Amino acid sequence: MTITAPRVLAFLASVAAFAAFAAPAQADGEVNIYSSRHYDTDERLYSDFTDQTGIEVNRIEGNADELIERLKAEGANSPADVFITVDAGRIWRADEAGLLAPVESDVLSERVPEALRHPDGHWFGVSTRARVIFYDKDTVSEPPQTYADLADPKYKGQVCARSSSNIYMLSLLASQIAHNGEDAAKAWAQGLKDNLARDPQGGDTDQLRAVASGECTIALANTYYFVRAITGDVEGLSDAVDRIGVIFPDQDGNGAHVNISGVALAANAPNRENAIQFMEYLTSESAQSYFANGNNEYPVVDGVEANSAVEGLGDFEADDLNLSELGKNQARAQEIYNEVGYK
Incomplete structure (x- = not known):
């Protein structure tokens, strides 16, 4: 294949873009998120987390399958700390590919119902539909x-x-x-x-x-x-x-039948402590309220109410099958x- 000047420049630009994102990932006070959620209302989740903790949020958004392939390609050099996606089936794909790491967190285990989290802590539901x-x-x-x-x-x-x-x-x-x-x-x-x-x-x-x-x-x-x-x-x-x-x-x-938006720790997370702190934050009352009011989802945490329009659909019994x-x-x-x- 002929390597033209534009191809070289494009390659160098992509390397520079990756380095610009990856290099700061080792710094204190940051967390890097790969998310397939595409809701504008989630902006408040990220900004409020930064306001509460001082931890800056960097994120890449895209199709879940594309993000999974990106994580595979990046391997041990991936800057990703947290993976967020919708549907337990998708997050299961990432886990099967070895892209997620187990998390031991009393906060997450106590707040997230058993049916809405991986039995060994590989992922946790943060909202349901x-x-x-x-x-x-x-x-x-x-x-x-x-x-x-x-x-x-x-x-x-x-x-x-x-x-x-x-x-x-x-x-x-x-x-x-x-x-x-x-x-x-x-x-x-x-x-x-x-x-x-x-x-x-x-x-x-x-x-x-x-x-x-x-x-x-x-x-x-x-x-x-x-x-x-x-x-x-x-x-x-x-x-x-x-x-x-x-x-x-x-x-x-x-x-x-219910399903989730789920969050997981990336297997090669360079900012592990910040990542877990962010995951726990997503189950806080304020974050759960954003899920409820921003995208009309059901909170996973007991005691946090859905918005009035969602509540207006009526009460129901949900399937307790582990997702x-x-x-x-x-x-x-x-x-x-x-x-x-x-x-």
Whole structure:
């Protein structure tokens, strides 16, 4: 390959950029965060942590899978101290790749419920969201009450859901595998596919918009997407929220499927003590309130309330399955979707 002057300059620039970020990582009073959370409201988390501790926060944001690959490529030279991502399935991938380190912290163990943290302290949930059923109240008189109901033939042609490769759908099926076994999970995936109103497409907001537009009458989505439409102006959805009902599934069974935003210590963290201090800070009352009010999530710490719009969805029993099971069953979940032809 011919090496041109522009290629050389680009390479030198990338090396310089990495050095500028990596070199200060050894200094006292800093913590380097790799985060796949992309919410503007998280800015307050970082600035308040600095105000409280004097520790400066450097961060790189990006797609979770891209950040995982970056951590792998950087290896022992990685400047990352903390890894933050959404969905237990993603953080499990990072852990399986050897990119995370266990943390022994009484603060984290006491504040974070057992189901929402790795059994050996490799990661901790800092906020939750429930994956629930939404339906058109004008046309659905008997909405599904369980995840199993979504596979009932009486709802044929009515359901909208995301693609099989979406991490939320993988985690939901992984939980079905953990609770009911592979055969039952496969039957459920087949029934869900048979009941789809359209090919899987779009994000959670798109599923809700499809209910609002009448393209389908039932949809799966995370709670905070719907609350955004209640509290803000989401095109094609906010005007229809009054006619969309919410069902927290499996209230007489395993409880509603929940997932997390999770935090972990990077395996080669150069600022380990600062990193753990930041992780503990995320479970403080002030930080938990930011999660609750900034992105309409549920706090993980007992005694901290969700915001009024989230509370308005109603109380519910959450599934207490340890979320590490979602990662363990993730690969099999994708295989099952593929086997039944769920795209």
